[in-house]
Amino acid sequence: MDSLTWLGALAPFFGPAFGIGAAALGLALVVQFIAGVFAPHHKPQTRDDGTLRQRADIFGRLDRLPGLIFAGLVALMLAFAGISLVVGHESGGIMGGMIQRFLPVWIALIATFGLSIRFKRRLGLYGKLFDSTIGMIGFGLVMFWVFTALFVGLFDLIGTHDPLAQVSGLKNAPPGVPVPADEAAFPTYLLGGDNLARDIFSRMVEGSVVVMMIAPLATLFAFMVGITLGLPAGYYGGTLDTVLSFAANLILAFPVILLFYLLVTPEIIATGLPTFMAMVLFVFPLVFLGVLIHARFRNRAGQSRAILALVLGPLVLLYLSVVNQAGTPVDFWPLDFFDIPGGILVVFVAVVFVNSPTVFRIVRGLTLDIKTRDYVAAAQTRGERPWYIMLWEILPNARGPLIVDFCLRIGYTTILLGTLGFFGLGLPPESPDWGSTINEGRKLLMIYAHPALPPALALLSLVLGLNLMADGLREESLKD
């Protein structure tokens, strides 16, 4: 069996079509730019019905040209994708094969977008995202990887091979290389093999699971810590603020990579430092939720206790299970349900530790602003307790900037995970996460570029998506 080409049997038509389309688009953009320099000033004119009249002269036509070509190119891509979904890798080549493998993701994406756009007026800030093109593109990219991680992690779809299985003879094999028939169900390594003869495509989609598990959760924890400390610092001010801000600055001033190296050093792990840090950092979500509930139901003592017990009980058990690790200095709790692999715990702790000071500073700044509002004064004059004011009067009104920062920060965390993996810190060496795979691919980059590129592009598209989504959210939240 022959190796697959990129476009397979569709190449004779689509290859030249894509090439010509891209060239025309580039040319049109250049011409438009040059014409824009010489174009005379134009005043927009309105029609009687209030809509804008388009510019009718040659410059108006030049303005519209790139858009038309781009639309054509997109239509071409959609046509290719449509055909590929049916014919798969057999006629669609590597691209066709990948598009077909991602079929569940496409279905989920179309369903999500369809429902969201249909009901966007009722969905608050999330719905507003669908008013902005940038936001929709970003959301699409993010959800692509979220769904990929879901289908790979839960149902074992999409991936073509076992990410750890090695097939002899396929070491550093180029993309589209056929797999010996008896070895596996899927006949090709779509994106080739890495230096241990594992399937790069499968490892890339498997890597998304690791990233999707750690990055949002670690960011969420960082936010809990930052919010729980930032609110009182901004609200009370004074010495508390000075001390906390100083500590935050201290952590921010510490070189991040050095900190990571310290945390993963076996000698440091042996002292139990990461577990102790986990103990401290993981207690914040409990404190946060506890105070949140108590502040809200203070006037109804019975109800307050019931809800507190209901929420905090399982969480405390979870917390103890997470913190308690056999073989570390923190080993006192008999009911330990599970252990988190040491590497992941360290990565988690490190990411939360370096992210929370920044969140702290944002929350503190927002609190300083919002606490001067009249509704905060109104709450004070009716005798509300400080934590109610912080969590129910101030925090909800700081949500706009915080949500935007949350999206951006998941992106940073993803890059940070990549950096950690790249340095070989934290996660086990065979882990398919994108950072580690890029690092492995780097070693032979001058000879074989293909093992490092797919995870790098995956990382890029996810972070780009998060940033675009944050941009869209910020833009839309300002419009309210």
Added chain:
Amino acid sequence: MTNQPILEIDRLSISFFTRLREIPAVMDFSARVMPGEALGLVGESGCGKSTVALGVMQDLGTNGRIVGGAIRFKGRDLGQMDPDELRAIRGREIAMIYQEPMASLNPAMRIGRQLMEVPMIHEGVSRAEARARALDVVADVKLPDPERILRAYPHQLSGGQQQRIVIAMALMSKPSLLILDEPTTALDVTVEAAVVDLVKDLGKKYGTSMLFISHNLGLVLETCDRICVMYSGEAVERGSIGDVFDRMRHPYTQALFRSIPLPGADKTTRPLVAIPGNFPLPHERPPGCNFGPRCDYFEAGRCDAGPVHMAPVPGDDRHESRCLRFGEIDWDAPPVAAQSTRETEPGKVVLKMDALKKYYEVAANALFGGGEKRVVKANETLSFEAREGETLAIVGESGCGKSTFAKVLMGLETATEGDILLDNTSIGATPIQDRDTRTVADIQMVFQNPFDTLNPSMTVGRQITRALEVFGIGRTDPERREKMRALLDLVKLPREFADRMPRQLSGGQKQRVGIARAFAGGARIVVADEPVSALDVSVQAAVTDLLMEIQREEKTTLLFISHDLSIVRYLSDRVMVMYLGHVVELGTTEQVFSPPYHPYTEALLSAVPIADTQVQKQHIVLEGDIPSAMDPPSGCPFQTRCHWKNRAGKSLCESEVPPVRTLADGHQVKCHLSEADFAAMEPVIKIAAE
């Protein structure tokens, strides 16, 4: 002087384009400003008056567009000019002064550089000449020590001085048209009076035409020759000041005048008449006359039939009205009096301030707490009593200590010295977390800014219910919900509002929710901190009346904090005037508003613009700005600005804080003036015989 108008706006229509629809902001607006003439543009917020100004400047942003009509400046159509020509006109021929002075000045540039830029860019004059001109203009706007001002940065000047600099900058290249967009709204009353005075004088001196945009009819009366009243994007009436003020020919203008408290209005015998209903949203305007649904003279089938056009009022000079029926309406008929109510007799004393003092210590260096500490005396020996069912107005400008007083009363701060007695129980030293629920619920507050008073991310109903929960009212959720609905009824809001978010409410509705929240625990003392000053005139009357009505029913003691003396005269029983932490005058409304006055009260009364051509005011303009509470003057706090100072003996005023003197029963004044001087004072406001 030629007869060509400086600015001629001809049937101008401006629309804003959003993703959903076109929103017409200004429709069929015409106006004409002759050389040396000042045109006042009056209307409520959202009526399109600022849009007109931006249209004149051709600065409507990306989604605003002129969709009809023309703006001619000295005969040339501004809409046809290209950006270069516009640049040459803006700032040189047409200058604009905005509301917020600090936002108009570049904080990173010295005043001198900013002023010199104007002639250097527009006329290409040399640095030296530009500087000489800047010095002249700064002297013209009556700022002391021009050399020092030119070297200063904007933040080193006070708000009043900043606004003077903005005016100076506008006048640097001697424009032929000056557009003032609410130029004094951000300033204190006495400072405002001085700035308005200055604008008037300079307009005369430079012969500049002015387009004066304001929501304050009194200000327009004082500054302008002609007036144009706008409602919902249209001009509804225009004419000379005298014609429009005395012989108005549009129902909206009439309703506007009836809803502002003029001297003579009184809460019991001649209550204000609020305009019913709400301002229509730009995309929900009614057919025909925009004011129709709120108009007393509305005639179905005629007023809502088709577009109404401006028609000249016969007999007057360029007086026009956009009303189909102005010929038929009896304009001299007295307003249908809203039922006048019985005056409530004040009951027993519920609140007593006993020589209350509040000092703050301010460390010179906040970060390390070192350095010398300075004491800010925010409240100095406050003593007064408030009775049940009484309205006590606290009057003063920014920095007078009225907000600090409110904080101490509410328990957010504790008194440094002295005490507050609520029903003879001392609460002055008890912070709010140590007060019992009953005390907290008894003393509640209504806040100033309607856009800030409600938590934007909680429904209206939830916010009121929370107050009920905190005050321990109602045992179960349904019970509290029922009570919350009753409170919405009390403030005359529909019950469906319970599930609305604050952003879906108008300013007046939000303020009503704020009032409902304050009365949730059956408050007996309500501190109203300028509750209507941020609202539109027509809404002010309704909210004020609501407050009065609830007070009458619940026998609430109302502490009404305000700087607006017109409204204070209208609704208060007793008035307390504060200046820099001192109570300078205290007495019944009648005593405070008639001579003898404290010199500060006298100046305040003179400063407040009154929208009545019958009123003649004594002209008293205070020099300078309010001193900082960080660095108060020695002796009498008012001595730096007092124009009676020489009468009482200069050294006495500068060295000793005057004693509190009782002039008549319950009328106290803190002043060194002699009995003879007090007796010689003349009333500031005189109503000319009709």
